[in-house]
Amino acid sequence: MNTASITELEPLLERARQARLRAYAPYSKFFVGAAVQTRDGRIFEGCNVENAAYGLCNCAERSALFAAVSAGCRPGDFVALAVIGECEGPISPCGACRQVIFELCEGDMPVLLGNLQQARQATTVATLLPGGFGPSDLGH
Numbered sequence: 208m209n210t211a212s213i214t215e216l217e218p219l220l221e222r223a224r225q226a227r228l229r230a231y232a233p234y235s236k237f238f239v240g241a242a243v244q245t246r247d248g249r250i251f252e253g254c255n256v257e258n259a260a261y262g263l264c265n266c267a268e269r270s271a272l273f274a275a276v277s278a279g280c281r282p283g284d285f286v287a288l289a290v291i292g293e294c295e296g297p298i299s300p301c302g303a304c305r306q307v308i309f310e311l312c313e314g315d316m317p318v319l320l321g322n323l324q325q326a327r328q329a330t331t332v333a334t335l336l337p338g339g340f341g342p343s344d345l346g347h
């Protein structure tokens with residue numbers, strides 16, 4: 208993806224940066240924020256929410272997408288996702304989030320990954336999870 212889309216998605220990444228400030232991450236101390244934009248221009252933010260039972264930790268990406276679905280959004284409603292974390296380079300979504308993104312977002316949907324400095328990687332849903340298992344594999 209080109210520099211134009213990185214520039215276009217920078218405001219969405221800024222929303223992710225704001226969401227990151229609300230992360231509840233007392234165990235990893237690794238704060239992450241995400242923001243997903245809908246076709247009708249709404250933006251849903253999410254942060255990671257950890258738990259003393261570590262396996263229950265929820266990532267920022269899933270928090271943002273689940274907030275959107277909880278507000279009534281459905282597959283086909285999303286146009287872009289941005290994620291930011293305190294990494295050396297652009298953050299890399301975990302496998303669970305890649306699967307959830309694949310379920311809810313179209314393959315060609317742009318995803319902007321960033322860090323707190325200027326590292327940016329513009330990618331797509333299909334690139335994040337090539338060959339992913341999705342709704343069409345269930346035949347309905």
Ligand SMILES: O=c1ccn([C@H]2C[C@H](O)[C@@H](CO)O2)c(=O)[nH]1
Pocket residue numbers: 232235237238239254255256257264265266267268290292298299300301304
């Ligand atoms: O893309 C990512 C990567 C990690 N985390 C969270 C999960 C956990 O709370 C912490 C450390 O893995 O960061 C996210 O929210 N998104």
Ligand SMILES: [Zn+2]
Pocket residue numbers: 266267268269300301302303304305
């Ligand atoms: Zn994740």
